[in-house]
Amino acid sequence: MKDSLVIRCKEIHLQAESLVEWFLFDANHQMITKGESAINQLQQQLQELSSSYLISVIVPNDVVLLTRVNIPSNSSRQIKQALPFMAEELLLEEIENVHLAQAPQIVTPGHIELAIVAHSVLIDWLDILHSSHLPPISFVPESLTLPHSNNEYSLVVENNQCIV
Numbered sequence: 112m113k114d115s116l117v118i119r120c121k122e123i124h125l126q127a128e129s130l131v132e133w134f135l136f137d138a139n140h141q142m143i144t145k146g147e148s149a150i151n152q153l154q155q156q157l158q159e160l161s162s163s164y165l166i167s168v169i170v171p172n173d174v175v176l177l178t179r180v181n182i183p184s185n186s187s188r189q190i191k192q193a194l195p196f197m198a199e200e201l202l203l204e205e206i207e208n209v210h211l212a213q214a215p216q217i218v219t220p221g222h223i224e225l226a227i228v229a230h231s232v233l234i235d236w237l238d239i240l241h242s243s244h245l246p247p248i249s250f251v252p253e254s255l256t257l258p259h260s261n262n263e264y265s266l267v268v269e270n271n272q273c274i275v
Contacts, residue, residue: 131240176227
């Protein structure tokens with residue numbers, strides 16, 4: 112199994128020199144180390160710590176719309192066909208300008224969990240990370256990284272921002 116690298120971006124508009132927090136975990140999910148680095152220097156720093164890792168990136172909530180749409184079907188083909196039309200009703204911009212990411216599993220039949228992000232933002236993130244030799248396997252909005260229990264909320268207050 113590979114190690115895991117989690118990168119937390121605090122800025123929406125990333126640049127090669129942007130500072131990010133990072134956390135390196137071994138294959139048993141134990142933290143090896145953590146730090147803060149510029150994106151363009153991170154891969155070089157990690158060479159001494161790990162030779163192979165999967166990368167997940169935590170991104171600010173401000174640019175990701177988390178929502179749920181109702182599609183009364185269990186057919187994945189029908190869901191994929193209906194999803195853009197259902198999501199379009201929630202957006203102020205054209206559906207062609209956004210990326211729709213469906214949750215990997217359907218918890219409640221007919222209710223599709225969805226993340227929506229502008230193509231331009233997603234492409235910028237990918238460009239910066241790939242050019243720094245940090246190809247991510249996933250992007251995760253900050254709010255989805257907070258602990259969650261039945262009918263209980265988690266709260267983080269940091270730099271005049273509150274995430275629930």
